[in-house]
Amino acid sequence: MSGGSRRSFSIFSLVNHLVLVLMALVTIVPLYYVLIVSFASYEQVISRTIYLFPTSLDFSAYQVIFRGAGVIRAFLISTLVTITGTLYSMAMSVSAGYALSKRYLPGRNAILTGIVFTMFFSGGLIPYYVIIRGLGLINSLLVLILPLGINTFYLIILKNWFLTIPRSLEESAKMDGANDILILYKIVLPVAAPILATISLFYAVGRWNEWWHALLFITDHRKLPLQNLLREVLARVSQNIGTEMGRTIAAMRRPIYTQAVRMAIVVITCVPIIAVYPFLQKHFTKGIIIGSIKG
């Protein structure tokens, strides 16, 4: 490379990194700001011109959360729904994905088309609501598990993955008289561990983040998942009089910065996501989504 182009190389590199660092800051600062507000008191925030670098931490908001206020219960509900929902989804998607990976299966193409069609056309909110109501799922935690049983996108990723396993792997087992279900669970799944881990994580994050079904179908406040509890706390502009949150704050017998409590709930809701993020990150960069969008 000549001297001239080396020089333009480094200037370009510098500008490029500047842009990328700026974008990284724009991404991080709002998250950081949630964290510091959750550890702040009202006096700390307004005593500064710009509150960005706290000198002391106030744990009151977290005390409110751990004294009750419904947050722990909602957290446990979300955890329960996430774990059972992920297991259910994996069982459904792995079974179907494996069967659909068999090109010789009669009717396979028709079924696949029927499934992919639902990605592009749906009945809309109201018919869906009427059907779920008709099934008696209102106020049942099952409504956060069953209707979300299969994510078509993940089903297709699994199907495509199963297409890549060599036939020889299954054929020797078939010779020994094993049936397809046995082959799937005894021979194919052990080899599929990495993809199963990835898809499970994606399902789990989806379950954890799910709030729409609870918004529509869970009216009993004591059954709301964490996301919906957070929604309610965020929506209440003034104090939380008459709510669990309000009672807990009142019981503290000292002024509590409501915004800090809200942000503490945001933080707590993020914790599981942050915990699995390194694993998610490891997998999605390996190109899990390539080739899957076309089905």
Place this chain on the structure above:
Amino acid sequence: MEDQALPAIPVRHKARVRILKYKYLYILLIPAIVHYVIFAYLPIYGITLAFQDFSYRRGILGSPWVGFKHFEALFAFRGFWQVFRNTVVISIMKLITGFPIPILIALLLNEVRGSLPRRFYQTVYTFPHFLSWVIVSGIIFNLLSTDGVLNQTLVALGGERVNLLTRISAFRPMLYVTNIWKTAGWGSIIYLAAIAGINPELYEAASIDGANRFHKMLHITWPGIRGTVGILFVLSVANIMFAGFDQIFNLYNPVVYEVADILDTYIYRRALMMGMDFSSATAIGLFQSVINFILLVGANLFVRALGEEGVF
């Protein structure tokens, strides 16, 4: 292969034999089929609500048919067109502002030498994708609140406090910006994957021929990702009637309804909160689905006419 093995068996019998032969595979498939029938195809059948006067007492099967009555009423109603316009404007603006950014990020990241800094940027940019819009709305409220860092900065610079969430002129731009914040990093991954699939020899050959960074970007990288861009463009256009319920529902408030209310939020509020009749609400939903489907086919034709693959 099966055809050779079973030459003399009549067709119907043969089908039964084949089904029996694969019965374990069908057993694996049945739960999924039941799932899609109940949670996808029953609601699709429920579209018939739009052509009935639905009441819970009579149910989907017993409510009287009324033809296109609800559509006529809807199309004659000005409030509906207001919401329709909001939906189209917000969607198209999100497409214009949000669609190119992931491509840009991918191109910039591709120019970063060394996998460590590249992984760092990617890790940061992708994170918001994994947060729900409920959480992101909390993050946004926190930034924009009266005592929040934005207002503190404005005051420090000698300005007035503003509430962007209740300001009609600011609400939509806020939607576009926050949409980019949450989705752009994740969106770039698919382009990076496409770039990773380009044969590195092309770049080497171009360097030998004296091509610089921008020549290579224009003549190798861009053609290498154009197919992916086409597919994602089709999929985005096919969602224009869905302007982003999750985002808007968690961020809007009555003050900004006139610019923020989209078909999905309108259906939700009217039918499930305010008791609008379910048949009219279903009619709106069908209207959305049909337009989206037409857009899907149209965008696909368009992309194919440009010489790309399209979705189907």
